[in-house]
Amino acid sequence: MGLAKSEIFTAEQNEIANFAKAFGHPARVAILQHLFKINACICGDLVQEIGLAQPTISQHLKELKQLGLIKGTIDGTSVCYCIDTDNWEKMKSKMGTLLHLNIPSKTDCC
Amino acid sequence: MGLAKSEIFTAEQNEIANFAKAFGHPARVAILQHLFKINACICGDLVQEIGLAQPTISQHLKELKQLGLIKGTIDGTSVCYCIDTDNWEKMKSKMGTLLHLNIPSKTDCC
């Protein structure tokens, strides 16, 4: 079907899955890593940096923006993107509830 | 196209994306949360717990197993699943390289 039955899961489970999907493509990982590395807003050169066509990059940026992980501000003919620090921290917190769950030790039976 | 151009990205970027894809579906999030909550190997009741058909759960379990995040041991007619603690820690470390990147502060221009 291709359509996840999100209605049978909790809001938290769906939220974690949605954030995870954002990281589920290497281009988006590369974009985020580059934004962190530059440590500033970056105007324009993501297409050359990543190596995908301009519409493809634009689409990936749109997804990251819709999730709130990055924000873009218009600067003349170009758009500057950077990490949305507040939302990034919120995302880290959400993901942390899954990733940092304590590892079973005592009753591990495998 | 639906096919990611993984060859133009680093091994790390692809690895992070692959782990993230595992968390990119609420059913798999729910499965992992349940395994952590039970804090032991669990035989059989994942279908009732999650609320999807048995073949669907089996498929999600297969994906998690292929990534090494869980392991299953055969116990008679049933299979017991639990978190693969070693690989879980490795995954956390990989994901951490992206999630815990320092937030830009000084040169933030947006």
Added chain:
DNA sequence: TTGCTTAATCGTAATATTGCAATATAACAA
């Protein structure tokens, strides 16, 4: 105005993912 640059959107093709009915397999019980 015209032309150039930059980024978003549209349209479309190819591949991936999700979900489940039907079936297969495997272990055990009687």
Added chain:
DNA sequence: TTGTTATATTGCAATATTACGATTAAGCAA
């Protein structure tokens, strides 16, 4: 053996994702 239970696999339909050429829109320069 036969029947039961539990899980995996197969096959398929529906939807999602990825990628990019073509186009559009918007700002700026001459």
